[in-house]
Amino acid sequence: MSTKSLIYVSFLPEIILGAFALLIMCVDPFLKKREKVFSTIISIFAIVVAFISNLLFLSRDASLITFNGMIYFDFYSNLLRGLFLLIGFLVSLFAFKYIEREDLFPGEFSSLLLFALIGMDLMAISANLIMTFIGLEILSMSTYILAGFKRKNLKSNESALKYFILGGVSSAILLYGISFLYGFTGTLSYRGIANVLSKGSGFIGSPLLFLGMGMILVGFGFKIALAPFHVWTPDVYEGAPTVVSGFMSVGPKAAGYAALLRIVFQIFPFTLPLWRELFVYSAILTMLIGNLGAIIQKNVKRLLGYSSIAHAGYMLLGIIAADVMGMSGIIFYLFAYLFMNLGAFGVISIFEGKGEKFVTIDDYRGIGFKYPQLTFPLSIFLLSLAGIPLTAGFVGKFVLFGAALMENHMGLVLIAILASLISVYYYLKVIVYMFMKSPIIEGEEIEVRYSGVALFSVLVCAFFVLYLGLFPSYLLNLSKEAVVFLGI
Amino acid sequence: MEILIYIFAILSVLFAINMLIQKKMINVALSLLGCMVSIAVLFIYLYATFVGMLQLIVYAGSVMVLFLIIITLLDPFGKIKYTFTSRLWTFFVSIIGLIFGLLLYVIYGSEKKVEAINSSHFSIKALSDRLFTIYLLPFEVISILILVGIIGSIYFGKKNLTDGDEDENNA
Numbered sequence: 001m002s003t004k005s006l007i008y009v010s011f012l013p014e015i016i017l018g019a020f021a022l023l024i025m026c027v028d029p030f031l032k033k034r035e036k037v038f039s040t041i042i043s044i045f046a047i048v049v050a051f052i053s054n055l056l057f058l059s060r061d062a063s064l065i066t067f068n069g070m071i072y073f074d075f076y077s078n079l080l081r082g083l084f085l086l087i088g089f090l091v092s093l094f095a096f097k098y099i100e101r102e103d104l105f106p107g108e109f110s111s112l113l114l115f116a117l118i119g120m121d122l123m124a125i126s127a128n129l130i131m132t133f134i135g136l137e138i139l140s141m142s143t144y145i146l147a148g149f150k151r152k153n154l155k156s157n158e159s160a161l162k163y164f165i166l167g168g169v170s171s172a173i174l175l176y177g178i179s180f181l182y183g184f185t186g187t188l189s190y191r192g193i194a195n196v197l198s199k200g201s202g203f204i205g206s207p208l209l210f211l212g213m214g215m216i217l218v219g220f221g222f223k224i225a226l227a228p229f230h231v232w233t234p235d236v237y238e239g240a241p242t243v244v245s246g247f248m249s250v251g252p253k254a255a256g257y258a259a260l261l262r263i264v265f266q267i268f269p270f271t272l273p274l275w276r277e278l279f280v281y282s283a284i285l286t287m288l289i290g291n292l293g294a295i296i297q298k299n300v301k302r303l304l305g306y307s308s309i310a311h312a313g314y315m316l317l318g319i320i321a322a323d324v325m326g327m328s329g330i331i332f333y334l335f336a337y338l339f340m341n342l343g344a345f346g347v348i349s350i351f352e353g354k355g356e357k358f359v360t361i362d363d364y365r366g367i368g369f370k371y372p373q374l375t376f377p378l379s380i381f382l383l384s385l386a387g388i389p390l391t392a393g394f395v396g397k398f399v400l401f402g403a404a405l406m407e408n409h410m411g412l413v414l415i416a417i418l419a420s421l422i423s424v425y426y427y428l429k430v431i432v433y434m435f436m437k438s439p440i441i442e443g444e445e446i447e448v449r450y451s452g453v454a455l456f457s458v459l460v461c462a463f464f465v466l467y468l469g470l471f472p473s474y475l476l477n478l479s480k481e482a483v484v485f486l487g488i
Numbered sequence: 489m490e491i492l493i494y495i496f497a498i499l500s501v502l503f504a505i506n507m508l509i510q511k512k513m514i515n516v517a518l519s520l521l522g523c524m525v526s527i528a529v530l531f532i533y534l535y536a537t538f539v540g541m542l543q544l545i546v547y548a549g550s551v552m553v554l555f556l557i558i559i560t561l562l563d564p565f566g567k568i569k570y571t572f573t574s575r576l577w578t579f580f581v582s583i584i585g586l587i588f589g590l591l592l593y594v595i596y597g598s599e600k601k602v603e604a605i606n607s608s609h610f611s612i613k614a615l616s617d618r619l620f621t622i623y624l625l626p627f628e629v630i631s632i633l634i635l636v637g638i639i640g641s642i643y644f645g646k647k648n649l650t651d652g653d654e655d656e657n658n659a
Contacts (some may be wrong), residue, residue, distance in 0.1 A: 011625075020633060025639075068626045115636050122629065130626050138633050145640040207594040281580055 010073035013050035021045030021114035026108025044111035080124040093457035116142035124258035159239025174219025180212030196234035224256035237305035246345025270416035286313030326403035330481035336392035343461030368435035377462035392468035500526035
């Protein structure tokens, strides 16, 4: 393949997504109200085409930098891009009927979702800090709008405004950190900075470098909801439209981790001992706050918000371990988390009914055997989130905790196990309410209406949660193959 | 000439502080304008003429005009006033002091001093060279960011987002 075509091939999925997003914006105004579904169909088609083009042009043996040193073309990019496209695919499927039920606008939703996917892709494939920042901004800007997508709902407005203001501050801090690094090294590319840093040992202990890297960590810590930068999470998840909350819990988190892994291991491999301590404290805080906060929640969306904080903490164990097993554990966990959390949010979006009325745990009383086709998958998702064997969540935690244990982080792993034991309580509480409690007023269970598309996507998620729990080796091997490109 | 840089540096800080303590919105905006202009002078003094001019045109010019338009639209008679409690003040001053102290410590504490970049980097030719070669992709991708921003502002700003269909039904 010539270098010129290689440039386009390495960026092809993003081009496809962008082109289809523009197409949706051109087509949507001419559609009548009942034809609006067509926009969602275009977006699903775009994601499938981008996925196929990603599969066609894999780069399994070489790591190339294209577009004048702006993006990486390697298997890590390919695998993470596949993950993001899967997220987009499942979110669009869940949104299919949800948007119609809530009387929202499919055209805007689909195009914003595609733009958010482009931003996530850019974060994972970027080889230059300025590129990473622009990717992050595209993703954040789209999610701010999506969070406030119910324009007439006060809670949705509050959620969007909170996310926007806090997100703006965190982006500013991130950019400030990047400017420190630029002033320090005179370059913005990952390789360039790593080269400068590897030259002299005097660089490593410099407070300027420490401050720059610290600010970058704060910026990413906000996106992936690490304590102490997690405060926005429960409020934003509660107020945002449920499908969007599902997207926010997996999308920005996965993209943030993808970029953070690249930055930590490609720019700062030598300074990792300096950061490990910080990561350890943040991981402990994140796991405890997430799990303890979730116990007292009555609202299921808030509960999953706190649980998503806790899961960000578990994944941090992989960075602390800093070996191939830990890294591949993070990528495996991102996949597992995608299926189980998106599935859980999908079922919640079905149960809540028009106008998101039924979102407390009490509303779930006694529906267990009435809608087994939905409650059994939900139980699988919750058990997987709790880390019960035979599910994907168990394998993910097993790999992450095992990696941390091998690097002699005994205390940390004990705390992590304790934290996941706490989490069993609140996940099981939902299951107990569904199957063993009767409704407060007899015969007054919630009425559930669902479409075939939503049921199909719930079942797909449940299937993959079980599949990854029983046969994890294929994905684990792929993740191992991918993280080799991080140069560990 | 040396004295000019100190004058404008102090001016920019004073304008910034004034921006925080002013009670009327229009005064806040004008203080921001003063701050922007002083920083532009600093850029020009550092031979970054192009960046200085951009600062003047973009920030002091167009962004300020936008601010003023929004102020006149929202609050034409200057009725909105800010109140600052002393607790809020202590909070802000302590945070700013903390960050400022940290920066001073970092800049004077590091062994490697930051060197001034060769001023030839700042010429328009050099800038456009880089913008359209190395930084072409980020430059183009920013258009997506702006597009998303436009979608958002239209989505939130428009009063009624109805389809042609519905209007017919209503009429």
